[in-house]
Amino acid sequence: MTDTTAQTKSDAVAERFVTAFREDGFTHIPSLLTAEEVARYREAALDAIERHGKTAGMGGGGTALVQTKGAWWKHETLRNLSRHPRIGAVAEQLAGMPLRVWGGEAFAKHPHDEVPTIWHDDLTFAPLDSRMTMNAWIALVDVPVERGCLTFLPESHRRADPYRGELSAARENPDSYLFTQWPQLGWSPRVTVPLRAGDATFHQSRVGHMAGGNTSEETREAFIITYTDAEATYQPLPGQSPLEDLEPGQLPPDDRYPRVSDFG
Template sequence: MSDMTSPTAPFAIDEQHITNFREHGFTRIPGLIPAEEVAHWRKIALDTIEEDGRRAGMGGGGTALRTTSDPWWKHDSLRDLVRHPRVGAAAEQLAGTPMRVWSGQAYAKHPHDEVPTIWHEDLTLTPLDSPMNVNAWVALVDVPVERGCLIFLPDSHKRPEPHRAEMSAVKSHATTYMFEEWPDLEWYPRVTVPVRAGDVTFHQSTVGHASNGNHSDGVRLAFIISYTGASAIYRPRPGHARMDEELVPGEQLPDGRYPRVSGLTETHRP
């Protein structure tokens, strides 16, 4: 166990995961969500995505990347997954600092949607000042290479500062901005990480990552939970969309809507 592990954590992750996360910027924890829970969350995530699609007039089927359209707190059925104490405790142990929930979103990439997810890092898109931001990618189905699993650039969180790009660069050169801002990243090794349902990958927001298209006959379904430091300050930059009208620039996130990991508790699950 790390000496920085929260004493209130419901379990302790393996030290090797902590080492991988801090040295290389990411790690995969197999089987973090039990199989019976995965089936439960898979149905809820698919139902919620389909409901949002109908509201948006998208209809059923198709190959577009589908996501829940509202922030996580507007979907009661998904709230317990965003607040999952085991995933939160793992994120906090990896970060080595007190953390809180920032957001959660379900994503579905339909069969034979061969459009890749572009290379990017998450910090530029995050309107927060925090010593650490962590994203957890919860696999709700098996995601082998052909289904479009994540690809990481190990050690890219150690690139020279500034670690943020301008949002204007992201919007005007979305597919190339990361390698234009940090040219050396083009030559970093790339690690492809296939996952089984219930596995969770964690990565720092400064780590470059992407995914290929879904070349399989099955849907690629995942839930992404974002965590930030407990002392994070809301600090939108030019080009950031306002996520929550209640947030005040320059102030700390409120505990009620963005709960601290230390306060997450187990709820009844199948």
């Protein structure tokens, strides 16, 4: 792959956020969206969830966590959110390389759905050969601890090999595979990050994380944008259903998986 790091912007966020992202594997960016943007994107997310939402596979333990499938492509407003220039610029500065959008989905965890989303990493499930894959988890409502914010394992992206978990092991033991394959993570510090509406966390795909249950009276709504290295290639994992629009080894087409550098 060509090293095109120099093409990325470097002034979207303060350097302390870049340092945290690279050292800890995640960072919290406050006020990424304005109140007006939050209201517009939340309305679109609720519409997409109502029309396309299904129970998420990674909830674990019987949670009724609902997520969309393909919302960033089916819904114009959410497509605009996935291509948000400032969010993309922040992602590229954190990563230090050109990125493209790999996906974007809306999530809802309803009141009194007290089952947490299980501990996991995203790399285990990513069908990509990529130097960097990351998620921007954008709060569309206030997400205090009792509403189910994320908890991270700092520096878990630096853990010893195997670099990538086995997809089959994660499917057979979704509640425990992370700590079975990397027992040392059980002794890692855990950092919980409450968010205000419009805040976001960015985390690398190898970072262990979970989300708490929603013990509050309000629905927790969020939108997650997945970015990957702009030069990443599609590599389906053993036992994974292939994507209809890509062939193994293919560079994703820019019209379907847009490069951040092309955002307006």
